[in-house]
Amino acid sequence: MKINIQNNHFQLACSGVSFWEEQKALLVADVHLGKISHFRKYGSAVPQSAIQTNFDRLDEAVAKFQPQKIIFLGDLFHSALNAEWNLFENWLQKQQAEIILIAGNHDIISPLHYEELGVNIHQELQIENFRLTHHPEEKEGSFNICGHIHPGYRLVGLAKQHLKLKCFFRSKNQLILPAFGEFTGTFLMKPETEDQVFVCAQSEVIRVN
Template structure:
């Protein structure tokens, strides 16, 4: 279910949900949940199962129960678009969690920061903690290791008999970790690893180092 790695002499736990836990700081990082996307597409006639909405919140609950973090840091695109019926579900979820919630705003986060702040969620463009730069879009900044989202990274695995499998992944370079999309109704953008890349593929219940 998890894989533990060291970054900048700190311990990070990669979870099969796509979340990342910073052990020393007790912070969970989650990227690209895209809450509200299911309701948005259903409103416009797409046949997306209603149960997908519940799966997003169930997965959030499972991660919080597993790590019991002091803080939850959403690395952008928490909500897909404007407020819709899923906002109340999110508001209820925030109310019942004991963790401090932080949103690093992404390109889809067009809901007013005031609306988030009214329910206790702190909103910012980026955040620096020790030697780590937290952003939505991937950034390169000298002396800082970047934790980010936005890309929805995936890896293409080839097997015998011309079998091919696309899986979401954590995509790590020397100075950056791109988190997979957490939301259940999101796509995958396949990245090509270099010799220095570390790719941790996510199956249904495991995190596996593949390169």
């Protein structure tokens, strides 16, 4: 799915990433690396194989879009340092793109660790008329692109069956990206008439309202 925002073009992928064509930037929200290891440490029955899934999906997005910049919109790492940090280091070593992190509320690891790996950290990032943040923060004169909410939408069938899917949620001056990470959950959105919802189905992104 491709959408136009203020004469800029964004491709929305069913993995939850968005590719900003004019900036050649891959936007990724709420990966929450380390969350699976954190859950397993405290006894949750999450399969070990799920840890690699986030990195495999990141690799697929990078291979598809070939970005010059990868911008993480906060909550890249879920908790304190754990075994997944080593996997993240290994993943970074393979990247040709500039890596940027906009700090989120879960990003508690010292910025020094990121800086040692060449990751640039910002509290927010202004690119032309677009303001990139972790938390949704609308500001007059700029269009906000963010994460944090983990937006989702419930589709209801004629027989009262329902399906909850993660989604991209667009309002007048804001685009909220879905959470990229595995086992992150969703928050069901309640769109107003002028809002747009793009659900992430198995193989495509579909506008539903």
